[in-house]
Amino acid sequence: MFITGGNGQVGFELQRQFALFGNVLAPTRHELDLTDANAVDAYLAEHQPALILNAAAYTAVDKAESEPAQAKRLNAELPAQLAEYAAKHTIALVHYSTDYVYPGDGETPWQEDSPTAPHSVYGQTKLEGDQAVTQSGCQHLIFRTSWVYAARGNNFMKTMLRLGREREALSIVNDQIGAPTPARLIAQVTALAFTPHASPLTPHITSGIYHLAPRGETSWHGFASEIFKQAQALGEELAIHSGTVNGIPTVEFPTPAQRPLNSRMSLTKLEAALGVTLPVWQYQLALTLAECCEA
Numbered sequence: 001m002f003i004t005g006g007n008g009q010v011g012f013e014l015q016r017q018f019a020l021f022g023n024v025l026a027p028t029r030h031e032l033d034l035t036d037a038n039a040v041d042a043y044l045a046e047h048q049p050a051l052i053l054n055a056a057a058y059t060a061v062d063k064a065e066s067e068p069a070q071a072k073r074l075n076a077e078l079p080a081q082l083a084e085y086a087a088k089h090t091i092a093l094v095h096y097s098t099d100y101v102y103p104g105d106g107e108t109p110w111q112e113d114s115p116t117a118p119h120s121v122y123g124q125t126k127l128e129g130d131q132a133v134t135q136s137g138c139q140h141l142i143f144r145t146s147w148v149y150a151a152r153g154n155n156f157m158k159t160m161l162r163l164g165r166e167r168e169a170l171s172i173v174n175d176q177i178g179a180p181t182p183a184r185l186i187a188q189v190t191a192l193a194f195t196p197h198a199s200p201l202t203p204h205i206t207s208g209i210y211h212l213a214p215r216g217e218t219s220w221h222g223f224a225s226e227i228f229k230q231a232q233a234l235g236e237e238l239a240i241h242s243g244t245v246n247g248i249p250t251v252e253f254p255t256p257a258q259r260p261l262n263s264r265m266s267l268t269k270l271e272a273a274l275g276v277t278l279p280v281w282q283y284q285l286a287l288t289l290a291e292c293c294e295a
Contacts, residue, residue: 001025001201002049004034004078005056010096014053015279021194021201025049031063033271035073037081044085051201052082053094053190057126061100062256064121075125080132087138092203094190099178101127104260107177111266112144112209120257130209141193141203143186144214146263147223150183151292156220157285158292164238169194174247178263179213179281182288183211185244186212194273205273211265214281221247230286234293 001018007285015026025047031049034056035038057075058064064071064169079095081206086093092110100123118124133140149155157180162281163170193203218226232238267278 001051001053001245002047003053003055004045004082005054008055008057009148009153009155009183010186011053011055012152013085013150013183014055014190017187017191018053021191022050034078035070037077040078040081040216040261044082048089049091051092051094054079054082054088057094057096058122061120061122061259064125065256068121068125070123071125072128073103075122076121076128076132079129080136082135082140083136083226086140090139092139092141092201093133093145094141094193095129095133096186097130097142097144097209097267098126099144100124100260101130101144102174102260102262104258104262106262107264108262108263109264109266112269113210119260122257123260134209139203140207141190141205142209143190144209144265145181145186145212146178146265147180147213148186149180149288156180156223157227157288160224161231161236161292164228164231166238166239167234168239169244169246170224170240171246171248171252172221172224173221173253173259174219175249176259176261177217177219177264178260179215179217179265180223180285181213183279184288185214185279185284189270189274189276189278192276210270210273211267211282212267212270213267213278214284215267216276216280216282217264218281220247220249226282226285227289230282230289231293234289236293 103117
């Protein structure tokens with residue numbers, strides 16, 4: 001199988017989960033330049049994978065506003081290219097997407113068939129990738145997730161741990177609501193979609209779009225506060241404490257790309273398809289923090 005973005009947060013966890021499924025190809029950027037369509041075609045022709053897990057993406061949300069062509073290549077054109085190959089060779093493609101494809105307003109959790117209306121280059125290019133995969137005719141799973149973090153790489157949790165050690169007070173946005181999703185959970189759920197099955201490289205759930213996140217919701221302020229609370233319980237020495245984490249509205253923290261205020265996503269479709277109950281985000285944070293702090 002072929003995993004793109006194998007050194008990223010999700011790609012790394014996918015390598016862990018899918019190691020028992022067979023030979024894993026997860027080339028680094030130096031081994032395969034995903035921005036080069038010809039290089040990708042040549043790699044596919046040479047290795048002829050029986051399954052593609054596309055964890056590569058242009059995720060620098062603000063930078064995408066000034067680099068739309070680069071974002072479009074990785075977020076839209078690459079998924080389209082991989083989906084075309086998957087359709088031609090009758091193999092499955094798993095593609096990872098985002099809550100940024102939705103309008104981001106209101107308070108009602110988004111359904112998989114909710115109207116899309118992204119407000120950023122990142123969201124728009126990710127939506128184009130979703131549409132390309134859906135329209136390709138290949139067997140596919142598109143997992144839309146939110147607020148991804150892990151014990152490795154650069155992410156909100158690790159940034160908060162660093163700042164919490166350095167500063168006695170922080171101001172964090174408190175009116176964007178979603179579910180922090182560890183990369184480990186994304187990979188575990190992906191693997192569940194392929195087991196048990198007579199053919200381990202064929203998903204046993206219906207092709208389509210699924211929301212993948214833990215249960216529950218919080219703000220970035222709530223997420224940060226829980227990070228500090230749990231980290232202190234693990235014995236981490238922090239300069240900050242819960243009383244000095246200040247909540248601020250999004251308007252006081254302007255960014256080049258507009259963030260969705262509502263990133264809530266209904267999990268009913270995925271839970272029904274897999275026959276599982278997804279865990280709450282606080283428990284998932286505890287597992288990820290333990291791995292990070294013990295490293």
